[in-house]
Amino acid sequence: MKKIFNFIFLLISITVFSQIDNIKSGEKLSYRLHYGFLNAGTATLTTNQITYKGKPHYRVTGIGKSTGAVRAFFKVDDVYESYINIATGLPSYYVRNVSEGGYRRHYETEFNHDNQSLTLTNKLDQTSKNFKTMRGIQDMLSSFYNLRSMDKSKFKVGSNIKMNVWIDDESYPFMLKVVAVENKTTKFGDISCLKIKPYVMSGRIFKSQEGVTMWVTNDENHVPVEIRAELLVGSLKASLDGYANVKYPLNFSK
Numbered sequence: 001m002k003k004i005f006n007f008i009f010l011l012i013s014i015t016v017f018s019q020i021d022n023i024k025s026g027e028k029l030s031y032r033l034h035y036g037f038l039n040a041g042t043a044t045l046t047t048n049q050i051t052y053k054g055k056p057h058y059r060v061t062g063i064g065k066s067t068g069a070v071r072a073f074f075k076v077d078d079v080y081e082s083y084i085n086i087a088t089g090l091p092s093y094y095v096r097n098v099s100e101g102g103y104r105r106h107y108e109t110e111f112n113h114d115n116q117s118l119t120l121t122n123k124l125d126q127t128s129k130n131f132k133t134m135r136g137i138q139d140m141l142s143s144f145y146n147l148r149s150m151d152k153s154k155f156k157v158g159s160n161i162k163m164n165v166w167i168d169d170e171s172y173p174f175m176l177k178v179v180a181v182e183n184k185t186t187k188f189g190d191i192s193c194l195k196i197k198p199y200v201m202s203g204r205i206f207k208s209q210e211g212v213t214m215w216v217t218n219d220e221n222h223v224p225v226e227i228r229a230e231l232l233v234g235s236l237k238a239s240l241d242g243y244a245n246v247k248y249p250l251n252f253s254k
Contacts, residue, residue, distance in 0.1 A: 020089050020149045022220050022247050025049035030242035036234040041066040056086045060141045076100045082141035091142035107168060120169055137166050148222040155194050175199040184215045186225050186240055189252030192218040220248045
């Protein structure tokens with residue numbers, strides 16, 4: 001069950017990095033999460049411009065919560081934060097503070113991209129570790145916004161977008177494949193979307209993350225409107241439930 005609360009924050013990350021110029025300070029994206037027919041929870045992503053260590057950054061905050069009947073037997077309260085350097089698109093500071101049933105993690109990460117390293121602090125036991133990373137490493141939130149800032153030409157059907165994302169104490173390689181352009185029906189109307197399939201690294205090759213599909217708007221915003229995952233029992237879905245202060249118009253048709 002807890003996987004659905006990681007989808008918005010986890011599935012997308014890329015190794016290519018560039019200036020973030022299509023995100024507007026004050027943007028807010030809201031998602032409704034479902035497990036089968038159950039209303040499972042909500043997730044929100046908010047973006048605000050700040051100054052961090054003397055440089056312009058976006059402070060992105062992701063919050064996930066279980067709701068209704070699901071919360072009665074599986075309580076989820078997750079907070080993710082990323083401070084993203086606007087000029088480079090790279091994360092400077094990252095927080096993952098999650099409580100999912102009996103699962104508890106609270107990590108803070110300081111990135112040093114000049115020497116390709118990071119310091120990970122476990123706030124629960126107040127221990128820290130240093131890790132060597134790689135050029136252009138992203139966290140779970142910064143990768144999402146870096147992807148959205150890529151030029152539309154990189155999202156042609158058949159194209160592959162390789163990625164690396166730092167999760168807790170390890171880097172995970174992924175790849176996104178653009179498989180089609182489809183019209184997607186949402187609560188706001190229909191909109192043209194890119195249909196994308198994620199792949200995960202297995203050994204030296206990428207293998208399909210079977211049953212997982214995402215749709216992002218086929219425009220300069222690249223806003224995810226739906227993510228689905230088929231499980232052994234039931235299915236998980238995250239769908240766009242609200243948006244505000246998006247930089248470019250979202251052209252829904254009724």
